[in-house]
Amino acid sequence: MADSRDARPSTDEETAPLLQDVSHPDAPQSEHTPPTFSERISSIVQEPLSPLSKILFVVALFFLLLSSIFIGLFAGAQHKLNRPSGGEHEKETITTTISYTATATLTATSISTGISTATSTTTVTSTVSPPTPTTPPEEPACLTPQCIMLAASVLSSLDTTQDPCENFFDFANGGWLKAHPIPSDKGSIGNFELLTQDNRLLIQQILSQDSSSVYTSALQTEPGALESSEHYDELLLRKLRGLYRSCMNEDLLNARGQDPLIRVVRTIGDLFSRKTTVVNGVNKDEDAFPDGLTAAVAYLHSRGVDALFSAQIEGDVGEDPNFMTLLFGQPSLGLPSKEYYDDESIVELYQSVLERLLVTLYEEDAAFEAEESEVLTVSEPTVHEDRLRVWPPWPWPPWDGGEGGDDGDEHGRRNRTEEAPILARNVVEFEKKIANASLDLDILYQDPIATYNPVPFSNLSKALPEFDFKTYLSTFAPRNFPGRVILDSLSFPESLSRILNETSRDTIQAYLETRAALELSPHLGTTTEAWKAVRSLEERLRGIKPGAIGDRSEYCVGRVEAAMGFAAGRYFVKEVFGGSSREKGTKVITDIIETFKLSLTNLTWMDGESASAAAQKADAIRVKVGFPLSPDTRNARSLAAYYNLVKVQETAFFENMLSARVNDQIKMWFQLGKRRDPEAWEMYPSMVNAYFNPPANEIVFPAGILQPPFFSQDWPAYMSYGAFGQVASHELTHAFDSAGRLYNQNGKLEEWWTNSTSEGFNKIQKCISDQYSSYYVDDGHGGKVYVNGNLTSGENIGDSGLIQAFRAWKANFQKSSADGDEFLLPGLNYTREQMFFIAFGRIWAQNIKPESAVSRVRSDPHSPNRFRVDGTVSNIPEFAEAFKCSSKAKLNPPIEKRCVFWG
Template sequence: MSAPRPSTDAESAPLLRHDDEDEDAQEEPTFFTKLADIADQPLTTLSKILFAICLFLLLLTSIFIGLFAGAEHKLNNAPKPSNPVSTTTDIVTTTTTATLPAPTPDPREQVCTSTQCIILAASILSSIDTSFDPCEDFYKYTTNGWLKSHPIPSDKGSYGNFEDVQLGNEAIIKGILEAPIPKDIGTYDRQTLKKVKGLYQECLDESKLDKVGMAPLLDVIRVVRGLYNGSNSIDPQAYVQGQAPLSGPTANGLTAAIAYMHSRDIGALFNFDIEGDIGNDPDKMTLWFWQPDLGLPSKEYYEEEDISETYRKALEELLFIVFDEKKPSSYGLRWPPMPWPPWPGGENDDSKPENSTVRAKRLSKEVLKFETKIARASQDLDELFDPIGSYNPMPFANLTANLTQIKFPEYISTFAPRVFPTQVIVTYPPYVSSLSQILESAESEVVEAYLIARVALSLSSLLGQETKAWKVVRELREVLGGLKKGAVPDRAEYCAKQVSDTMGYATGRFFVEKAFGGDSKAKAGKLISNVIDAFKESLPKLSWMDTNSSTAASEKASAIEVKVGYPMYPDTESAFSIWNYYQWLDPATKGFFGTVFYQGTIDQMRKWQKLGKARNHLAWEMYASTVNAYFNPPAQEIVFPAGIMRPPWYSVEWPGYLNYGGMGAIAAHELTHAFDSAGRMFNQKGKLEEWWTNSTSEKFNVIQKCISKQYSSYTIDDGKGNQIPVNGELTSGENIADQGLINSFRAWKTQYDSAYDNGTEYLLPGLNYTREQLFFISFGRTWARNMRPASAVQRIRTDPHSPTQFRVDGTLSDIPEFAKAFNCSAKAKLNPPPEKQCRLWS
């Protein structure tokens, strides 16, 4: 073995002189002699400063050299940590609950001390609150610090990591919209960027919006009322000038009005969608008939007196605005046509007509009754999400025969599809007959008022904030969401979101260039494929799944298409494709309201053009900047937009245990949807078909009921002293998907050795946790969310996802690996005995 290399400050000259050296030679002054001479000289101020700096630098250099030598010695002699503890389904039965987790065997190895690592470690520590026991309340343990430092903005009903990242993404888009157009950009990108920047500027121009006032909304309402009363014109000026003949309400008039509204993406009475025929050919795009969205968030609200009265008052104010519209004397049309409403005795009746105030109040009550009937006739959401119960194919003629108030051939011709449907899939057949009865018994003026209200509720938010309609709708949302009265979002923030929502493919193209470049897509794709492999590897080990079913499940997992980052829309990634999609939009001439309104028309027309065609497997249902992900059963695809592959879920520079605890959990969640209570009913080709054995299905159903019962036992506070239970049936599919976390844990362990050798499993400074614990901490902290009670109630009624605290604690209580990682006692809340666990994937 060679001798150790001398340190850089070793003496290289002899310390003593030999006897034969020239004694007559002039002796060179020593360092100390020179130093003494200098000391005898008077020092200038500059000399003193320089001398001090030299001493400081010499001391600092010595410290760093010592630290480097010591660290190098420890790293060279430290043993490589073993693969994290193997996963097991055994329950830990230790008698103590750890309040401070033990560190890894040697926390000194591979500790990253870069600025980025220090910031990352600090963000994790700032989220953790050690006053909570991780085995009793892991949600609060991992999120309470974040919750305390991120209060809900006054203009929002909730605020969590999802909202925080979405704001960050919109800030990136805002920067793109406000920056000058690059000189080296291509022609189509330049034209597209001009459009999105133009829409952003139109949105920011509040003075212009206030000057325009109610006019854009009233124009749309004029067209809807005109069509309903027998005209065939969609030019609002035709009604102003009296050129559109009116014959009174008819079935054709209702059809024309509804078709116009739906073609502009304004919902009312019913909805149509174009999706695959899951019972025959999932790739054949077919017509689906759905119940409509409601004015209130869900049907339960119509049974609450205080909320329904608040809603009625909002309807009254919106109707008054329309009825009390002032028109110049040059208008050739008295609106509405008299007599209106038809008074007893008709035109010869001498009674005084209702004024706008009385009429608006009377009709608001009738509209509320009308819409309450629609809500009661609608199917409950937990039943509507049942893929078997909601698949009811029938000849299209049946729909026409059972809902005679709508002339469906005329309705469909509005959208100009290339083929006329011969079949329709009705999600809830009883609603068709119920709607027919509701329309049959309703007065024509009530139906018209309902249509007016739907338009106003849908479009008022696009008006200037000084308009009465904008204020009415905003006040209603404040009540429903528990928002601070009068609080509004930052205008630039709002406008960036509106541009993203309206022209999302365009903004998404520029977003990924800023936020998802380099090898981000490749590395994220590898993580997701590792999760899929771990899931397939686990299937034969599941006690409730027999061999035939596990083999089929593995084949289905292999057949799922994975989409990462951004779409290739409509058939290429070219800038021309995106420009072509938005070529009809011109914000400079249409303004903010008109551009957003017209974009709804483009989306609807493109949707209907899919009817009868084969599925386009390149299409996405989300924009690239969206902070979300999804599984589409008939398309057999899981999709992860670039917008969600950001901190706190993912970064290409992070260690694996954090990425798999964050983004890996999301990947496992979406994959597991293919095998949840609804997804499992679709086979490898996306067809609705039973492909598990009866034995496997029966055992699955037992565990599913266990999970539904578990989550139904959780409650939230409504802010009024009442506890509202989670709907375990509605949230069943999402709760099952959340349990997929265990497969991300397994995927992380499988790749650990190679990742460690590559240097991507390094530790962070100041985190006294094992890597297993940090995996679960990464999972828990991402679900931080503060919510106002009113918003929490709204979500629990409408959202198929459980509240975030239960998505964390409920999930982990069914995963024994968590209890083992944190050394939880057998009596700990999140370590229940096996007979009380609902373990599906572990």
């Protein structure tokens, strides 16, 4: 394959000579050769002119000169209208001199495309500015309504005052950025977010219909699969619509107040203090929970709330990637990343939020307990008000036998409401210790070897004796106790043990209660104190305007997707993913895979042995497009069984969400000790995203992202490969990035590249890590927060796969052109190569507030969108060639400064 810098010329470029049939002056001529044109002119000139001929000659000469002047003025005015302001284009000039004595053709060549742009005959010397980067192709453009609308969308996105070779993100998105200010209730707005809104609007229309309106047919329902599709569709839609209506009933949510959350927090307290031994509705032995910690954590985990540690079920990548085993790791934190615990202003706000939560929970719980006491003790004397405010109730702690303590009143009780400020401060310190004991995110995300630490289960129990793991597991998997567990950090269990021993039980209980409140308060009414407290933290971290609340229906559809996304996806797919969308989307992906395999043999850093193994892995990748088959979104009965445990009441949104969380946990734990389901998906169909799963060696593309501006079955190929091709190549490249390359074609974790290839890869990886570490975002206060190039290296390498999409499009150009899929769009005076890159740049359009940008840089393995565009194209020589960038352009660095992964 030719070097990547030797790109094929644009198919829009002129190839025919500008002056044809001009004889060479030294060419021999036969005796009978007719007189040449110049000889005929000479003979005519030598003939004497009549008076009339002289007059006509002068008039003709006058009109010729006048025409030349008008043509020059028109061309100059037209050029000024098309010329981008600023940049190098204003500095460069083209000077041409035209002779009187011969017909001369002036061809001004675009500095961006090399296309012929102007032809005229003149007799003067003139100086003009260089033409715009592109010119209208001579072949006719598509003028269907769809083509006109697509062209208008692209044109409105551009900012042609920007030089694409200097700021391509702004060039491709400047118009879009001006037209899409960030809503006051959001921290950012971009094409991903807008498409998510569009997808949710469609689902909302489905959910808002009357319950009797049922989709009576499924997507390609398999013959004989159902005895009554309509019956199961009705069951699914009843649940989906009931869940949606329960979320939309704001009056009822506000009337219920914080009671649903109070019940959860009371359960945590009862379990922690051993007042109850019921977890998930199952009675446990009195001695099952010696100190209540295990019971309380198990209860939280069963509701999908991280506390103390995380537990996941995934393949054992060191032994058998398809054997599902237990992964034990660090938990999520109340703040987005450990860096925030060193930010005094953020810590101060976070502590105040925790205090507000504790105060409102304790006060309302005391009132709740008072109401219950009045009902239970009608004939008894009135309970003193102070006693009603005590939590937890006497005796405390239970193993002290009711004896009073030094820090209590005469009965050994304390008013925890008054202690809320101290407890909040202690919880922050407790979380800070957990954060310091946790792995840095660049190791957690980018080093699968360091985070794969299989040990016998007894080792975990010994390292963390404060926790009863056998009892914990019996809550989720009573009949399947694993022989070993995989730790993401060998030191974390022992560190957690030490932290627990250094921390008071009051603080641990407050930590567990606030973990539940932070996670579940968004399901309450917006007038509750708990909701407001958690929202104030989100507003600060994301830059949201205080008090700004977005559209309730959009939020509620999002909750329905989170709870029953596969069921909602059944009807979403039916509406938007018909025709040849799946086939055309799959073709883009498979074309890129084939191109990627061909490119492996040309990589200077990869030897033949590693290239052969990489090609085998690429061949083995499972490609999933559109919708899952497990649960089978084509099969209403399959979906009804999958969501059988989700109980929906139209008057209980909070409980509905808890029910869905419990269902998700049961589904996850059910996989323990079993073989991987090859058809399972981690994303629901309407999600605007995609992923690569290393242990399964699969790339997955939900129907939600196969929509404009990422994809359309009616688009020209150069736009499909530029936009969706980037998504496809990104996920494919993840199989060979800093983490993905350490999994072989069967998803097993091992070093399957040769040492020399690994060394070559590491050198380029460092190059790209250093490159992105030089980028930064504004913190909103005049400071800079730099991108962590090590944290984002995997995603940056994934983005570098864009070149594979470009090559795949080029390789298929002749066929797609013959099929009529390379049609041009009206009003877009750009080559197809340029349009490919414009389509790529547009998908990353995003306005983001400084607070959200900082949060992303600190916690997200993806680089900010601006750098995903400019950083990517600066490493692709074909981009600079397409836009004819000068050697001094910012996005056309010298080859020695480029980080070129794929040749």
